[in-house]
Amino acid sequence: MVSLLDPNARGRVILVGAGPGDPGLLTVRAVEALRIADVVVHDGLIDMRVLDIAPVAAQRISVAKKRDRHTLSQEAINALIIAHVKTGSIVVRLKGGDPFMFGRGGEEVEAVRAAGLKVEVIPGVSSALGCAAEAMLPLTHRDWSSAVSFVAGTCQGLSEQNWSGLAGQGRTLVIYMGVTCAGLIADKLMADGVAPDMPVAVLERGTLEGSRAMRTLLADLGDMMIREQVISPAIIVVGEVVLLSDAEDRLRKLAVQAETVRGDA
Structure with a gap:
């Protein structure tokens, strides 16, 4: 059987996770x-630096997507990949993080298979795992959390998503793509019964130059995003494990402020 990574095997797709x-x-x-x-x-x-690993002669095609402005639809990306494979090319579909973690890798595999073409998937370090490791934030811990969940925090369909039970004592919730909707996400979780003083971490540009790890309380999440001018890509982590992270600590300041407010009441 010919390996899909054999240079002599032409006309195929390799979905590659580029990590965080x-x-x-x-x-x-x-x-x-x-x-x-x-x-x-x-x-x-x-x-x-990742793109530079490919041969100089390799064609590099960006299918970058921005909020409310996609250069290509997913269907168009699928068609682009398939068209190049049919010329006999080895097409590397390079995705941030892991192709099968909010990367639409499953849709692309389905399209390539439906076209009768060869496809392989090479997993990558998911953004959540890479960013958490850099911030020394264990997503599970014997003393703090025995369960971790991953959700997409995009505004579209946010109200329909059922996150009940995913965050709280002994559980960790990791939210991708939640920067724009951070305030709504906090309101949603508190409405589901998560304590307003639940620790939250925001991991911005994890593993990249200029990365930041910030720690606050759930009730302050939306306001902190505005104050700190957080931009994507960023991961939001909700749970008691956040207390273990190596992050800029806003928790103590907020706790003091809250105690002052209670004392003045």
Whole structure:
């Protein structure tokens, strides 16, 4: 059986997880795939140092998406990949984090298979795992959390999502794509019974230059996003494990402020 990473095997797709940003977090197999690519179809947040691993002659095609303005629809991206494979090219579809963690990798695999073409998936370090590791924030811990959940925090459909029971004592909730809707997310969780003083971490640009790890309380999440001018990409972590993180600590200041308010009442 011919390996999909055999340079002599032409006309195929390799979905590659680029990790959270730092090229040092690429897997060995991901590097091997990039080195034999004829075409690299990549997301917008891929570090240029990762793209430089591909051969100089390889065609690099950005399918970057921005909020409310997609350069290409998912269907168009699928068609683009398939068109290049049919010319006999080795197409590396390079995705931030892991292709199967909020990366629409499953949709692209389905499209390639439906076209009768070869496809392989090389997993990557998910953004949540990479950012949490950099911030020394364990998502599970024997003393603090025995369960972790991952959700998408985009505004569209937020009210319909059922997050009941995903956050609270002994549980960790990790929210992708939640910067814009952070205030709504906090309101949603508190309405579901999560305590307003539940610790929250915001991990901005994790593993990249200029990364920040900030810690606050759930009730302050939306306001902190505005105060600190947080921009995507950023991961939100809700849970008691946040207390263990190596993050800029706003919790003590907020606790003092809250105690002062109670004393004045």
